Every structure is written in structure tokens, then in C-alpha cells.
Amino acid sequence: MSLSKQLYIIIAFIFFMIFTGNFIISVKNTKEYLEIESITKAQDTATSLGMGLKSLLKDKQDPEIESIITAISNRGFYKEIRLVDASFTISETQLIRNSVDLDDSLWKISDLTIDNSFGKIEKITSDSELSKELSELENEEIDESQIDIEEDTYSYIPSAEYTNGGKITFNFTAINENGMKVNTSSKLTIQKVIAKATRAVKFYYVPNWFIDMIPIKLEEKSSEISDGWKTTAIIYVSANPGDAYAKLYQQAKSGIIYSILAFLFSMLILFIFVQYLLKPLKRIEKLANSIAVGKFGIIEKLPWTTEIKNVAIAMNDMSSKIEAIINKLNNNLKNSSEKLSVDELCGLSLKQSFETDMKNMFIHKKTGYVFVIKIFDLATYAKSHTNKEVNAFIKEFGSILKNTSIKDKKTIAYRFFGSEFAVIGEGFSYEDSIKFAKSLQESLGKLALEFGKKEIAHIGATPFNPIGTTPEMLQAANEAYQKATLIGANEAYIRDSNDLSRDMESWRDLIFDIIDNSKFNVKYIGDATLLNHSNELVMQEAFTSACDKDGMDIPIGTFVSIAEKYEKIIDLDKKIVSNVINHILENKINHNISINLSLESINNTAFIAWIARTIQNNNKIAKQLVFSITAYAVAKDMDKFKFFADEIHKYGAKIIIKRFESKFIPLDNIKDFNLDYIRLARDYTCNICNDNSKQNFVEAIQELSTLLNIKVFAENVKDEEDLDIIKSFSLYAASR
Template sequence: MSLSKQLYLIISLIFFMIFTGNFIISIKNTKEYLETESISKAQDTATTLGFNLKTLINDKNNPEIETTINAVSNSGFYKEIRLEDSLFTIKESDLVKASKDLDKGIWEVSNIVIDSNIGILETLTQSDDFMQELITLNGSVPNEENKNIVPSEDVYTFIPNLKNKGKTSLDIKFTATNPENKIIETNATLELNKVLVQVNRDIKFDSVPQWFINLIPIDLGEQYTEISDGWRTSAVLFVSANPGEAYNKLYAQAKSSIFYSIISFIISIVILYLFVQYLLKPLKILENSALSIAEGKFVKVKATSNTTELITLSNAFNDMSNKIEATITRLNTNIENMSKKLSTDELTGLAIRQTFETDMKQLFIEKAKGYILTIRITDLGGFAKSHTSNEVNNFIKEFANILETTKLSDDKKIFAYRFFGSEFAIIAKDFSNEDIVKFANILKDKFEKLGDKFEKKDVAHIGAAIFNPFSTTSQILQSANQAYEKATIIGQNEIFISQENELVKDMESWRDFVTETIDNASFTVKFIGNFTRCNSDEIIMQEAFTSIKDKENNDIPIGTFVSIAEKYEKIVDFDKKVIQKVINYILINDVKYDIAINLSLESINNTAFIAWLEQKLSENKNIVSRLVFSVTAYAVAKDINKFKFFISQMKSLGAKVIIKRYETRFISLNDIKDLNLDYLRLAREYTNDVCIDFSKQSFIESIAEISNLLNIKVLAENVQKDEDFKYIKSLNLFAASR
């Protein structure tokens, strides 16, 4: 996860925690405030309304009481307003009537008992003893004057508990005594309705979702006030606030809090984004600088921030870049010196046979014209016996100087080589038959003059063979050696020029054979050269090698076959068939290591081939990482920009690229660092006798150091001797093959 994403995430989490805490506290405080406010308003309303009803409570059936209560309830703020009676008058006659055990006679009630949890029962009026005594004075027998006088009865007042609402069932136990002094213990059940007036309003939450109501319950307790009639509480007025209004306000508060929090969050993220971009801009520059350094581009970082840490980091990057650049420059210089030393003869300064073979490969690629000359000093051993070492060395130097400096014209290129001892060679590029004859005669004249100087009449013989782009280096050298042998027969310092330019097969037969072989894919792909890790025996790569046989089952030189395929524009088809065979091999055998596939320069320069290859790799994404496309160093050197484009295309698809037979004289390490290679395979000449050749050791070690800095894996190919292979494994190379 990038630093910017981490910053966005942590800031978002902090913002969310702060918002959540503030939101919960805000909602809680608002809820408590609304509850307090609603309860207080309900209590005030109960008090005010109770005061207004006090003058009307004498007559509890007065319709004006309900009118007054409805007027207040219509405001909608109240869920319920209820007026309950607090005084119930109960007469003895009511108890007698309610009792199932008493008849309709005259009964006197005493010893009244009720449940104290329901309320209390008080005596309002005692029986009139004066009237009873008056009746007695008039005689025990009733007369016309006293027969309508009925003894007064007691009246009781029932005061219910406030907790009891609505209708109350009152069970009264009492003792009843009639005039005959009959005593009965009985009970009576009276149904009392406390509610005088009750007005309800629906609780509406039109704009508040149910989940919000369930999540945040609002408890608005019922408030009441007592209405007195004289010194007694006559009625109780209950008022309940409607929570709908509180929920509306609370939900509106929650929505506004969330809305403004989201706006604040968006603004904060925008500000954070701008700040992070400003903060990370120097880091992005440092990142690009680090990638450039890894690719070998040693840029300098300019501090664009005032942050002390970033300035320090920029300075550290610059210091690191300078040191790595200095190291690579030093190693490059060492490599160039070592390469020059390894590719030239120490005594004469001429190129050696390794360079000759590489230059011949270039001629094959270019399909150049010219001649190859084999030149040998006659009886150098006998000359050395009769002369000092210094004289012999001077003779060889002057002889080599003649080969190197003799020219016909600027457009006729001469490349001189010393193979070993007395054996030399020349590549005469772009020479015609007339040119080679003239050039050979000039050499002959100079040899004779050199012989006069060192008193050696027979200096050297020259054998020349025409360059055949469809042959091989060994075949051409063999023709030149045969010409040399003929020159020795002719006489001293003589020349023989072979004009044979025939192939084993005629060109028409070659064309038919190559076309048929490629069209039918009648060739075999073998997998050779097990490249193993230098620090283990793990196989990391093999090379796909094409084996082609003629009708007589004789091996056809792959170089000759490729040259003719290029001549007749069949090389792209050939590379396609090879790639398809390699893909099939990997799929069938489930190969776990890389397979190197050699490509021609014509193929990687062909846009149709690149398009075909991209499609083929897309179809085989599961194995594309095991494909390594290989191109020779001298082929890359012809069009390094085109090769760079090819690398970028292959890397984007997940494939790998290798340069094989690498020599610094074709591609410098400064160019290598710009290619973004996966592998670099050294020419086999660098590893032959490496265990005893200090120059080769220094060269390979320098290559390994630079490659490690550039993240390129270096391979050593075809190491012949056990001692060389053991030494190679001790170096910091990636892998080697035998």
C-alpha cells in the first residue's frame, strides 16, 4: 500500500472516530435536553390547566371541563391529557345494595375494611343520633308524625391510589346490623371509574424512520397536578408529552450533524490530498531517481521541499548516485581495458582469432562481399634460432604493421588478425577480384623489402578465398588454407587466390530445401546447455537448439540454413515454427525453468512477427514467464533502438530477453544499462582458461559487479574445463553451463 493511501486511511479512521464520538455525545445531550424540555413543558401545562379547572371541579360533570382540556390538547404537543376523580362518595345504602347477602331492609354498616394498596376510605358523615333520640321520645311506635322520618346514613369518601388508572374495582368488607340486631359479615364490590375526561392524540413520526426510533428510545414520563376542592384533593390532572416532536427535532439534528460531517470530511480529504501531493512530490522525485539509478542513469535530485528529512534524504541519494556512478565508471574503464587486452595480441596489437570469428559472424549477418586471407610467416622457428628474441619480436611487429597499415582506398576495409605464432589472417571487406590481386601484390612487395631488411628471403605466403555468406567460418578458412598450401608450392612470398564460390548444393536446391523444411516444420528442436545456479545445482535455463538434416540424414549447419532462409525471406516463418515447438514442449512437459529461443534480427524488426508473437504470448499467459528470447550481441549492435523497443514489448507481456555472446566491443555497458535486460550471456572465449588468466578473471568480476548494480543476471556459457567451471561458480555470476 502506498504512503498516500496509508495517510488517507489513517486520517479517515481518526476522523471517523472523532465524528462518531462527537455524534454520540451530541445526540445524547440533545436527547436529554428534549426529554427535560418536554417533561418540564408537560408539568407546566398540567399545573396551569389544573389551576384553570379548579373553579369548575365542584361539578365534575360540567361540560366546560372537557372543552377546556380539548383546547389545550389540540396544540398537538401532548399525547394524552386525563382528568381523574380523586374523591368517590359511598353511602351505606350503596354498600347494602351491592352486597349479595343483604335484603332490602334497614341495615347499619360498620367495621368497613378495604385493601390499602387500592386507596383509603374515610367517613365523611356520621349517623344522626339526635334524630334517633327524637323518635324514641315520641314513642316506640311510629305515628303519623314520625313514620316518614328515616334515620340518616353514614357517607364514606374513597381516595384511590394515584397509581390506579381508569376503572377501579373496589372490594369492601363490612358488618351489617338490622333493627332486630341481626349481624351479618359480608362484602360488596363497587366498580368505580376514575376518569372524568380523557383526550388522546396519535403519536406521529412522519419524517422519522422506525429504525431511528428503535435505536434511540425517548422516555417522557407522565406528569400530574392535584386539583383541590377546599382542603381536599378533588381530582388529579395527568399530562403526557407527545415524543413525536422530540423525535423530529432529534432526527433533524442527527441528519444535519451527519451532513456537515460529510462536508467537513470531503473538505478535509481534499486539503489532505493537496497536502499529501505536496509532501510526496519530493518522494516521487526520489523514487524516480532511485529507479533511474537502478537502470544506470545517475541523475541528481534537487530538493523541492523545506522538510529537513527530505532534504537530508535527497542529499543522501545524490551521494549514493555519485558513488555508484563513480564505481560503474571505474568498472567500465577496467572492462574496456580488459576487453581490449583480451581481444588483441600483446606483441603486435592486432586482433586475435576470437575477434576474427566474431567479425566473420558480422559479415554473415551483413551478407557482405570480400575475401579471407590466410598468411603465415615462413619458418619462423628457424629464424628464431638464428636471431635474438628482440630481433624476432621486431620482425613480427614490422610484419604485423605491414598487414595492418596496407590499404587500397578508404572504401576498402582491411582487418588484420594474429591467430598465434606465425599464423595471421586478413578480412578484406568489399574487395573485388581485381582489388584482391592488387592488394596481394602490394603485400608481396612489402614482404620482400622486409626480407631484405632482416636477411630473410622467404618471408610469408598468402592464400585467399572468396567470402561465401552461405557457408561457415571453418569452411571459408579451410578454402583459404588450401589456397595457402598452393601458394607455398608456387615459390617464395607467393600468392594464390581461390575463386571457388560453390556450395555443396546449388542455390536452387537450397531454396527448395529450406522452404520445404520450414513450411513442413520438418526439423527438431533440442534443448541443450543446462544453465545451473552458481550457488546450487538448480537448473534455471536451457537453450532451444534447432537440428536440421538433409535427405541423407546429414546435419545441416544451422548458420548456413539461417543465412539461406534470410536470403529467401523465410526466416520469420522459421522463428515462428521454432517458438511454437518450444511452447508445446513447455506445455507438454510442464517445464519449470526458462527456455531461451534464438531470434534473428529480421524477425525482431518485423512488425507482423511482433504482432503474431504478442498474440501467441497472450494465449499462453501461464507459461510466458518461462520464455527467454535470445539475440546475439553483434545483431543487437546493428539496431540497438529497435532492440530496445522489442524488449519493452516482451517485458510488458511477461516474457524475458537475453543478449548472448556478449562482447564489449559490440555493445558497451553504458548501452546495456539502458536496455532493461533480464540476462546477459558472456561469449565463451571469456571463460576458456579463466582459472589461469588474470585478465579474464578481472573482466568477468567487473562485469558481475556492474550487472548486480543494474539487476541483470550474468550467465557463462559452454565452460569446458572443470577448473574453469569451478572458478566460475566461485564468482558472483548467476549461472553457468558446461
């Protein structure tokens, strides 16, 4: 996970924790405040309403009581307002009015009774009666005229069944002012609640989940209404929670909206800051990736943050030091390579360079002639002359080969060993070869006179065969040389194109038949093992072989060359890749297998697309597929090879350059290819135990490859002493 994402997550988490804590505390405090405010308001309303209704409770049936309660309830702040009688009281007037046996005369009742199932009834002593009784106790005379005549009132004490009232029958005796007595009864509906106003609790836009999550409990408040020293009624007020919920929900909603906006704004500021902060880190990352692939730059604009600035300075220092080390290694490799490829005595290229240049001609489909020149009877001359004289003769002989040429044609001279030399004449025709041979004979004739050696050398030449091999052409040139020795002293024999061993048309038909009908075999050779105590097999090479109509093996160079000439090489490479994949799957191979590809294949976009699909379809074994390109093929088009390597790496496969020679690929270019493996040409490791130049070269290439994360293979190591030397340089693996 990137640093920016980690910062975003941790800041978001901290913000969430702070917001959640503040939100919970805010909602809790607001809830408590609204509860207290609602309860207090309900209590105040109960108190004030009780005081206002006190004067009206003399007649509890007064309709104005209910009007006042309803008016206050209509304000919407209350769920319920309820006026409850402190006790069930019945007046004499109520009993008389509800009797069907009494007229409108002035009646007085006595002997009031009820059935025991309803409870019991008691007369309430009035204030005037109480005053009269007190006066009698004090023996005071009472002025009857000053005593107001009050009607009697009774207290109904209900049984358990009629606690909340009901229809009660009262029996009594009524006497009017004329002395008429009537035994009668009244049926009264007794209610404890004198008046009540209720409003439905509505939450409007407040969702149910909010109500369920945050319960608001509002206690019912009450106030007693007294008449003197007696409590006549109790007023109950319940606050409406809908208003509290609405305010709380609005507050919570506003808090969340504000927090979201604040969070988004904060994250925007954080994003800008992080991008600015991490910009130097991206430059450092880019530099690190460049160093990993061998490109060494520096960060010119140093960051202002102290810690990151110190890292950038350290990266610059590391990049400069590694670049210096690699440059030093490159110089060492260049010097070692020159020593390995140039004859120290006469300054001519060695045989391995000849083979390399021949490969280059095959790749670029060049024409020309190959000359073999041998000093005649050098051993006898050496016996009769000192080493200094012999060396001077050989040096002068090499100089003549190096400097002899014809106009507008390129010649390269080589010393194979001892008295054997060779020359490649690029672009030479048969006529050019004759001119070159005559010019060479003239120069050698002068050399013969100078050193007193009558018969100095013979020359044999053969045309470059694009479908042949280097050994075949050397053999043909040597046959021409032998013919030259038969002609006479210092003679030359030049073969023409009619001497080519096979007809191109017959080759074409043969190669088409082999590829179209898959008449080739894929063998697995070159078992490369780790150069440690495990000797674990890490790679094999898929080698293709085919036979001609006579059952003779076709040289692979000839086979590939003709396939390329007639544009059949891509078909061949596809079939070989499929064969290797099937081999790995069917035999459950665990080690890597290298597959040789031609330059035409890696330059073909359709082939690259095909191989990408093939790897994707077999992605489980992708890491075991190592696509192998020869160093001289890479040298022909390095940009195309780099593109191919990048595409292959996208799908998990690997790349190896085999037969690596510094002459083909400049050492500075290795870092550009993002290689997995390098397999050295066998000439670099053959007899390495006795050649310090080879040892220096292999050691330097290993050090350079280590810095670039490339594994180095040694090829075809036969001698145990050579293997011990290679192990001491810590190469990755070697094939025997």
C-alpha cells in the same frame, strides 16, 4: 500499499472515531435535554391546568372543562390530556334527573342503595353538616338561617368488576315538598375520566429506523385538584414524542451533513498536502528506480522536510558513488577487453575479433573477401635470428597488413597465432581483391629485401559467403593459400564467386521444405548449473538442427542465414517457441530454457504480439521462458532490442544476451537493457586460469552485473582449473 493511501486511511479512521464519539455524545445529550424539557413542560401544563379547572369541578359535567382541555391539547405539544375523578361521586340532582318516575318538583332522596355486585354507596358529609356537628360538640347555638341548604352527595365505591365504572342502578326513596313519597331507581353511567383529549403521535419525516434506534421515553405527569382538604380530581398530561423526535432527527441530520462536508474538505486539504509532501518521495523513488537500471542522476531540488531532505542527500551520495564505481569498472573492462582482443606485439586484432567481425558481416549481410596470409617458414628464420629481430620482423609484417588498403574500401588485419594472419576486405569485389593482393605483394617484397628473406609469405583469398560459416570460409581461404604455395614464392591465389559450394536456389527450396513441414529437431543442450555446492540445473538451451537431402547436418549459421534471406525466419522462430512450451508442459520441466531468436523476429511487431499472446496463454510457465539474443544481433539495433525486452518483461518472461563481447555492446549500454542474464562468449573463460587479462575482465563484468542485478553465465567450461577460477568470481552458473 502506498504511503499516501496509508495516510488517507489513518486520517479517515481518526476522523471517523472523533466524529462518531462526538455524534453519539451530542445525540445523547440532545435526547436527554428534549426528554427533560418535554417532561417539565408536561408537568407545568398539568399544574397550571389543574389550577384553572379547580373552580369548574363543582359540576364535573360542565362542558367547559372539556373545552379547555381540548383547546390546550390542540396546540400539538401533548399526546394526551386526561382529567380523572379522584373518586366516583354522585349528586342528589343526578339521581333525580335520571329517574323516570319523578317529575320536576323539588325532591329529596333517602335510603339510597345499590346491589352488592356493583359495590357500595356512602353519603359524603358536607362542610355545613361538619360545621353543625362541631358546633353541637362545643354546645354552641346554631343559626339555622345562616346555613345554606346543600344537596347531598354520595361516594360510590365500586367492586373489583366495576373499578373503571360502568352502568350502575341506584335504588332510593324520593320525597317531594308536598310530602309525596316515591320508591324509584336511576341508571347512571359512571365514568372515572371526566374529560380527555388525545392526539395521534405523528413523526412526519422521521424514519422508523431512527425511532427504533433511539427510543425517547416521556413519563406521564399529573397534578391533583383539591377542593379544600379533599382531592376531587387528578389531571394527567403526556408529552407528544413526535416533536422531540423531529428536533432530535434534525439535529442528527445536520450534524452528519456538517461532518461529511468537513470530512470531504479535510480530505481535500490532506490530499493537497500529501501530494506536496510526497512529491520529493516520488523523485527519490524515480532516482532509486533509475539507479536499479543503471542510470545515475541526482535530485537537484532538495525537499524542505528535514527527514526527507536527509534521505534525498543520502540517495544523491549513493548515486554518485555507484556511478563512480561503475565508471571505474567500465574502464577496467574496456582495458581488459582491449588486452584480450589485440596482439601485444604487432597491435593487430586476435582471432576472436576476426570471428566477431565475421558475425557482424553475417548480420548486416555485407559482401567482401577473406584473406589468409602466412609467413613462410618462420621457424627456420627464428632459429637463425635473435628474438628481438624476429619480433621486429613480425611487427613490421603486421604493420604492412594493417596499412595496406585500396581506395574507399575498409580492411581489417588480424593475427591468429605465430605466423598465421588474416585480413577482411569489406565490400571487396574480385577485382578489388586482386588489386589488394598485388599491393600487399609489393610491400612484402620490400620487407623481404629489408630482412634478407627471399620467400616471405603466400596469400589465399575467398569471397564472403552469406550462406556459409566462418570455419567454411577459413577453410576455403586456406585451400586458396595452398594453391598459392604451389604457384611460387610470395604468390597469391584469389577464388571468385563461382567457387561457392551450393546453389542459392536449391538452398531456398530446401529451407522452405524444412520450415513449412517442421523437418527440424529441437534438442536441449548446454546444461547450466549453479556454481555452488548444489549443482542445481538452472537452464538449458533449445538448439535447432536440420539435415539436407543427403542426410548431412546443415550448419545452423547457414540454415538461419538462408531463412532470414528468404523471410522464413519468423515462421521458424514461432515453431521453435511452441515446441519448447510443449516440451516444458509435457515433461513438467522446472528449470529455465533459453530460446534463440533472430534479429528479424524481435524487430517484427506482429511476432512480438504473437509471442505476447502465447506467453499470456501459458502464464504458469512464463518465468521459465528465457529469450536469447546474440550480442552481435543486439548490436545491430539496440533500440529495437530494448523495446522487445521491455515487452517480454511485461508478461513475466526473461531475457538473456548470449556470446556477450564488449566489442559488440559497449559496457555503458548494459544498464539500458534491463537484462536478466548475460552469457559470456566462451573465449573469455577458456584457459582463464592462465590468463590474467581474462580474469580481470570476468571479475569486472561480474561486479558490474551484480550492481545491475544481472546474473552472469559462463559457457562451455571444460577445464576444472578454469571452473575453479570462475567460481571464485561468484558467477551465477556455468555449462560444461
